[in-house]
Amino acid sequence: QKEVEQNSGPLSVPEGAIASLNCTYSDRGSQSFFWYRQYSGKSPELIMSIYSNGDKEDGRFTAQLNKASQYVSLLIRDSQPSDSATYLCAVRGGSARQLTFGSGTQLTVLP
Amino acid sequence: EAGVAQSPRYKIIEKRQSVAFWCNPISGHATLYWYQQILGQGPKLLIQFQNNGVVDDSQLPKDRFSAERLKGVDSTLKIQPAKLEDSAVYLCASSLSGTGGGFWGYTFGSGTRLTVV
Numbered sequence: 001q002k003e004v005e006q007n008s009g010p011l012s013v014p015e016g017a018i019a020s021l022n023c024t025y026s027d028r029g030s031q032s033f034f035w036y037r038q039y040s041g042k043s044p045e046l047i048m049s050i051y052s053n054g055d056k057e058d059g060r061f062t063a064q065l066n067k068a069s070q071y072v073s074l075l076i077r078d079s080q081p082s083d084s085a086t087y088l089c090a091v092r093g094g095s096a097r098q099l100t101f102g103s104g105t106q107l108t109v110l111p
Numbered sequence: 112e113a114g115v116a117q118s119p120r121y122k123i124i125e126k127r128q129s130v131a132f133w134c135n136p137i138s139g140h141a142t143l144y145w146y147q148q149i150l151g152q153g154p155k156l157l158i159q160f161q162n163n164g165v166v167d168d169s170q171l172p173k174d175r176f177s178a179e180r181l182k183g184v185d186s187t188l189k190i191q192p193a194k195l196e197d198s199a200v201y202l203c204a205s206s207l208s209g210t211g212g213g214f215w216g217y218t219f220g221s222g223t224r225l226t227v228v
Binding site for chain 2: 004034036042043044045046049088090098099100101102103104
């Protein structure tokens with residue numbers, strides 16, 4: 001079983017729609033959760049972090065965490081073509097507290 | 112603040128040759144990480160340093176990979192000898208604290224794209 005799982009996609013949504021990205025994790029002791037955006041040929045860029053159950057909003061982005069279900073999601077409202085990228089879910093846990101990444105979901109926002 | 116600096120940006124070598132990558136983390140960041148990202152996959156941790164000590168190198172192929180962070184600041188990752196499957200982007204990241212308390216995400220450098228032919 002992979003430690004952090006994401007649907008690889010690709011996921012396509014029309015401009016202005018809501019994009020929903022999902023992630024599950026296996027380590028129940030995980031304490032913090034991150035979403036990174038990675039444009040093609042670029043390095044990952046942190047866009048959201050969440051530590052407590054519930055929702056956290058930042059502009060057009062909303063991260064949702066359900067520790068009982070071991071589930072993290074990212075919603076992107078009013079999707080723009082510039083949001084087209086690979087979105088990486090990362091989970092922090094373990095004794096050394098390093099991040100474990102999923103394989104990413106490729107998102108394409110169609111004009 | 113200045114970001115995480117990495118060099119070189121690109122490197123092409125033949126199999127069985129050696130190669131080294133350099134990373135300078137954000138000033139004041141005690142924890143430094145090297146990740147390997149193969150095309151189409153998420154980053155995979157190779158080694159984690161806290162100051163100049165190794166915290167986790169369980170996924171580092173020690174028969175061919177080595178890394179050091181001698182003065183607790185910049186770091187070098189070396190591959191010797193390289194194999195075709197080492198073709199990947201090598202990402203360096205740093206954070207304020209990697210162990211104990213703290214929930215900071217990482218800041219990544221621009222990466223080094225290695226092609227082994």
